[in-house]
Amino acid sequence: MKCIYCGNNESKVLDSRSCDESNSIRRRRECLSCGKRFTTYETIETTHILVIKSDESRQEFDAEKLKRGIIRACEKRPVTMSQIDTIVGNIEKELHNSLDQEVRSSRLGELVMDNLKKVDEVSYIRFASVYRKFADLTHFIEFIQEYDNKR
Ligand SMILES: [Zn+2]
DSSP: OOOTTTOOSOEEEEEEEEETTTTEEEEEEEETTTOOEEEEEEEOOOOOOEEEOTTSOEEEOOHHHHHHHHHHHTTTSSOOHHHHHHHHHHHHHHHHHSSOSEEEHHHHHHHHHHHHHHHOHHHHHHHHHHHHHHTOHHHHHHHHHHHHHHO
16 A cells, blocks of 8 residues: 555555445555555455346346345245355355356356255255256346245
């Protein structure tokens, strides 16, 4: 991090806090050369991932949607919200670690099933049976959302 006063490359971090609203980290720094202080905001760049549907159309990956689908599959099962969050987190990590910026909805479905299987067999079967019928996770999630809206 270059000092804005003297251009020196080395500074020490005096204070670091995350700003929840903006997904960034605010750092108070002191230049090791001139001793002046300045503040930096570092943002974690989130890459956008597109989900390829069975008809080849694309839609932006939406972790919230995915989470809702998993919650539905786990309804009335002894699966905690933190377990669901872990599954979503695992999948997100998997997607962001891959170099592709696109993922087939079928692959996404497999990822959900792999993770769900480890947590709860019944939820897994439930998800797998509905998912296979739709053969497209996006359609499945849309179906779930419509269903939820009608209740
Ligand atoms: Zn400086």
